[in-house]
Amino acid sequence: MSALLFVIVVVATPIQNLVAYSLFFLILLILIRLAKLPYRTVFIRSLVEIPFVLFALLMPFFGTGPKVQFLGLELYEAGIWAGAGIVAKGTIGVITAIILSASTSAREILIGLEKLRVPAPLVSIATFMLRYLNVINDELGRMKIARESRGFEERGLRSWRILAQTVGALFIRSYERGERVYLAMLSRGYIGAMPKLSDEKDSKLAVALVLPGAAALVSITTGVMF
Amino acid sequence: MSSIPSLKIANLAYAYPDGHQALYGVNLEITKGEKVALLGPNGAGKTTLVLHLNGIIATQQGSVSVAGSVVDSKNKESLKHIRERVGIVFQDPDDQLFMPTVAEDVAFGPFNSGLRGAELEKVTNDALSKVGMLEFRDRPPHHLSFGQRRRVAVATVLAMSPEILVLDEPSSNLDPASRRELAEILRSLDVTILMVTHDLPYALELCERSVILSGGVIAVDEKTPDLFKKTELLASHRLELPFGFKL
Numbered sequence: 001m002s003a004l005l006f007v008i009v010v011v012a013t014p015i016q017n018l019v020a021y022s023l024f025f026l027i028l029l030i031l032i033r034l035a036k037l038p039y040r041t042v043f044i045r046s047l048v049e050i051p052f053v054l055f056a057l058l059m060p061f062f063g064t065g066p067k068v069q070f071l072g073l074e075l076y077e078a079g080i081w082a083g084a085g086i087v088a089k090g091t092i093g094v095i096t097a098i099i100l101s102a103s104t105s106a107r108e109i110l111i112g113l114e115k116l117r118v119p120a121p122l123v124s125i126a127t128f129m130l131r132y133l134n135v136i137n138d139e140l141g142r143m144k145i146a147r148e149s150r151g152f153e154e155r156g157l158r159s160w161r162i163l164a165q166t167v168g169a170l171f172i173r174s175y176e177r178g179e180r181v182y183l184a185m186l187s188r189g190y191i192g193a194m195p196k197l198s199d200e201k202d203s204k205l206a207v208a209l210v211l212p213g214a215a216a217l218v219s220i221t222t223g224v225m226f
Numbered sequence: 227m228s229s230i231p232s233l234k235i236a237n238l239a240y241a242y243p244d245g246h247q248a249l250y251g252v253n254l255e256i257t258k259g260e261k262v263a264l265l266g267p268n269g270a271g272k273t274t275l276v277l278h279l280n281g282i283i284a285t286q287q288g289s290v291s292v293a294g295s296v297v298d299s300k301n302k303e304s305l306k307h308i309r310e311r312v313g314i315v316f317q318d319p320d321d322q323l324f325m326p327t328v329a330e331d332v333a334f335g336p337f338n339s340g341l342r343g344a345e346l347e348k349v350t351n352d353a354l355s356k357v358g359m360l361e362f363r364d365r366p367p368h369h370l371s372f373g374q375r376r377r378v379a380v381a382t383v384l385a386m387s388p389e390i391l392v393l394d395e396p397s398s399n400l401d402p403a404s405r406r407e408l409a410e411i412l413r414s415l416d417v418t419i420l421m422v423t424h425d426l427p428y429a430l431e432l433c434e435r436s437v438i439l440s441g442g443v444i445a446v447d448e449k450t451p452d453l454f455k456k457t458e459l460l461a462s463h464r465l466e467l468p469f470g471f472k473l
Binding site: 107110127128130131132134135177180181183184185186187188189190191195 | 277280282306309310312313314316318320321322323324325326327330333334335337338339366367368382383386
């Protein structure tokens with residue numbers, strides 16, 4: 001939640017407020033430090049952003065309004081700001097997400113969702129997905145090995161029919177497993193409510209508000225000052 | 227106390243929705259503390275019988291009672307009670323272990339019977355120590371070996387301190403060491419056991435009594451060592467001792 005609010009605050013800040021943006025990046029650097037993440041890892045993972053950066057780089061070339069000269073190129077001023085906005089906001093969003101996912105296990109995220117009162121069925125579905133993703137993936141791997149052991153080559157349009165059948169078989173198997181799991185749950189007295197993943201009462205709301213609070217403070221004060 | 231059998235099945239008959247009849251009047255009585263092997267060829271209806279024991283399959287004809295109370299799948303309250311007393315360990319531990327960590331999975335049953343907090347913690351840890359898996363309590367199930375998962379699956383059921391423990395093919399897919407470890411665990415438990423299996427040596431090792439479910443009825447009910455000497459009787463129910471095994 002903290003991460004989400006932080007990103008919302010950042011997105012709401014006008015890009016022209018350069019001081020605020022420098023401070024946002026500073027906050028993120030401190031967070032990476034605190035989370036003891038290697039900068040290299042964060043950098044490599046943030047490369048997913050590249051397609052958006054390319055798009056943003058194109059923006060100054062298309063647009064309307066006043067133009068500026070830069071290295072002999074004629075660029076649209078509004079385009080520059082919009083492009084810079086996308087890059088800056090995008091990078092901050094991506095890095096925030098990386099910090100969240102690298103410092104928090106999938107399980108803790110589920111606990112977080114539960115504390116945020118996300119409807120219990122959704123949390124249960126996510127929990128089961130987390131548990132069975134590996135099982136189903138293993139099954140898919142075994143099917144692949146079985147196919148190839150009998151001389152199947154994954155090439156060309158013709159193999160699509162077989163691949164589609166594999167997906168179908170996987171679906172049926174998973175469905176049947178779902179039924180068996182449900183029987184196992186019933187056998188142990190399941191009556192419709194899953195146990196809570198954590199029984200901690202305090203939601204640490206104050207702690208969660210530190211990050212977006214700091215960002216909001218930065219955004220507002222710098223907005224007033226500059 | 228011991229006068230009430232842990233499990234009593236009387237004239238239990240069952241036909242699948244498609245009309246195929248699986249059980250034709252099963253009679254079986256298991257006294258408290260007994261360890262019984264339920265043998266039978268593939269497709270004899272063993273799993274169908276097992277699912278009757280805690281009311282997952284509704285009784286069509288005849289009756290099943292656990293420690294004196296009748297399994298009635300229409301009565302939600304009594305069913306809840308029955309499911310606390312009949313612990314079924316399914317064949318594939320991946321079906322049985324559905325929670326993110328081992329400890330949460332073991333806690334699932336007791337949680338449903340209303341345990342919370344420190345008490346829940348204690349029951350969970352006790353069950354895990356009984357199968358020697360306490361140190362793995364916070365691990366996700368998919369990081370465990372198959373044998374370890376099977377043991378955790380046993381713990382999930384032990385946590386409910388059942389009257390009767392029902393194991394579906396407990397030795398399947400286990401390597402020899404895991405097989406022996408599980409046998410040691412099962413022998414150490416002071417609980418009534420009904421073990422569904424094809425693994426005759428395992429039945430001999432753990433169960434003093436064996437019954438054969440064949441053709442939808444309990445065809446044979448004998449002391450395990452005596453039964454296993456009757457090669458022809460076993461063969462008539464598609465059962466045979468493994469190569470090189472003599473009694």
